[in-house]
Amino acid sequence: MVALLVLTSLLLLWSLVSDRLPRWSVTAPITFAAAGTLFSGGDVPLVRLDVDTHTFQLAIELVLAVMLFTDATEARDYVRLRGPVGEVRLLGIALPASIGLAVLAGAVIFQGTGWWLLAVVALVVMPMDLAPVLMLLRDRRVPLRVRAALNIEGGFNDGLISPLFVFCVANIVSAEGDSFTDLVLSALKGAVFATVVGTALGYPASRLVRWAKESGWAEPAGLRFAGLALPFLTYAASVLLGGNGFVAAFVAGLWYANTVAVAGDALDLVHDTSHLMALAAWYAFGALATEAFADGISFGIVAYAALVLTVARFVPVVASLTGTPFSPVERAVIGWFGPRGVTSIVFAVLAYIEMPEGEANFVVKVTAATVLLSVVLHGVTAEPVARWFARRPQPGQPDATQPSKA
Template sequence: MIALVVTMGTLFAWALVAGRLARWSVTAPVAMTAAGVVLTVGPHPVVRISLTTSDAERAVEIILAILLFSDATHVPARAVRGRRRLLARLLVLALPMTLAAGALAGSLLFPAGGWWLAALFAAVTVPVDLSPAGELIGDSRLPSWLRGVLTVEGGLNDGLVAPVFLLCLAGVEAHGAGPGSASDAVGAAVNALLWAVLAGVLVGKPGGVLLQRAWLAGWTRPAAVRLAVLALPLTAYALAIVLDGNGFVAAFVAGLCFTPHCRRLPPKALHLVEDTGTLLSLALWFVFGELVTQAFTGDFDGRVVAYAALSLTVVRVVPVLLSLMGSGLDGADRLLLAWLGPRGMASIVFGLLAFIDLAPTDPHAADLIGQVMTMTVLMSLLLHGLTYGPLAARYSAARPRPDEDG
């Protein structure tokens, strides 16, 4: 309970001075991570958080379910309509190439772990998350179309990577267990994904239709609609678990099925689920601070730094640039899209789930996953935080009217 008191107290303290801290780009994730490091370091830390229990795993999965649902529903329709081809290049071409490049880098740096572990490294570190650089979305120095594309990419790629993550995790868990074990584990994971898709469709589509009709008929109120929307990802998660499916994938599918009905709901219908997701994610940023202290107090593998650096540069930049060839964008636009790929909450949650699952059976692999995830997110906070401002300023100076679409 002391952990909850400290975490929420830290969040409240940040909220009191958020405006002043914003002048130095100290966002909520940065503040919560710093607090997590300070309060969990040393032989007698103020807070101790157990991450290897089944309760911790379930809590992380539920948080991910809410975040994925919110991401799926928080995609700006105008950006999707206006830039379908560009988004297809990023999500259909660049994302698979990035996963492949990340797996290749992992296999070269950690050959003893095998391809499954290398692929799991990629699945954990590839998803883009703009929450550490939230000011980017409202920065008028960048054109609205570019901000919209980055928002859609960040909102959808974690959900698209989630099935890949589950398959890779199943492969790592079965690696070395005997002939046929990996194929059996992957088969079970595929079966869980199919049940997850079914659960998501059964909850998201009818839920959206019923809420829309109830609102248009005047049978409900805005506050009730907000509560009903929050109930949808939790319902999809629970139904998938009952069906032996994956809960957070079901929540993402439910969000995709629910999204077409959002436009006819009250304007603030999504605010409660978004705020809940934000609050829970900030608590996980505090937990991430403890992971930082753990990563540097145990046996640290220096190759982790090399992998994180590659993941944030070559692994991200080259596939995006290749996918944008022939897109009609100029060099500056392509480079900016390729570079602005911060890592954050999706990587933290995937890394935590992998660590929790692997710790009892393969502590070495669990530690490596934890270190790779921690170093990648930490370096992303530093690299993207330091370079975003100067890049936006140079981009704006070269384009007198940066907020024009097209």
């Protein structure tokens, strides 16, 4: 009952100032991570969290699945761009290069650490997640193609990384790892199954929602519930069939956005639920970070976190987008805004559960340092960047002359 009182009071207080505080660069992830540290950290927490349970693991994974679905629904605005937004370069060139740089940085800073463990750490901390700067994704002061590039990258990178993450963890927890062929087959299986499930469920469900909407068989509240049910449905079905539940939820979101032709408040419920679930994940992260840093933090971990947030992402992204229609400023903004959040938290929790204690604690410490630094750096710079674009509209953008927030 104490936990319910504390968490609902926190939610109420944040709701009352949720528009004002972000203007001062105090974002929701910063607030709830701090609350998790305050109320659930330490030796005698006011609200105790048990992160070792299967329920906690499932809850964290569902947070990510719903967030990916809502990210995908944003794609309905991107048709106005009438062309690619650098997603192939970001996912096919920048992402592998960033992971490689992160592994090399770890080898230099954490000398003597095994390559498999360095790979796990890199795969945990490199996936971007826009939760720390969610307001940026819907801020029309920021050019549409910039938001589209970030959203599509954020929607797909964790699905591409997850098979590699599972493979690297398996090589640590067992003496015999899968072969490269097994890895490729497993990755293809997960991606194919997820795409099939996301399409097989997402498309007909979206058609039914559209039919119910146009025929008047469903009231607005019912349509909102249908949008909320779909990411849970596709995630569960994909996992049961051996596919990647995250990718399936994202694919279903793409079908929903392009089939239902959503308008008005049709997606308000799933967006609000996604936001609420993400806040819960950030609260839990605050408690985990406190435990991870109970015996201090080394300079090497801080240095590594700074490198993967800046050089390891910025250089590959800017280089890969060279020669595209993006302006130098837009390339720099995309390179800078690679925030780490719920995706990294999910992978870190999975590593914590699966790996031996020593390696697991190392992964959690590095993840905690990286995510906390990202929350601060990206959280405090999101609003200034949006204001900069508002003062200097970029030519050729569909919403360049619309400075108001979505």
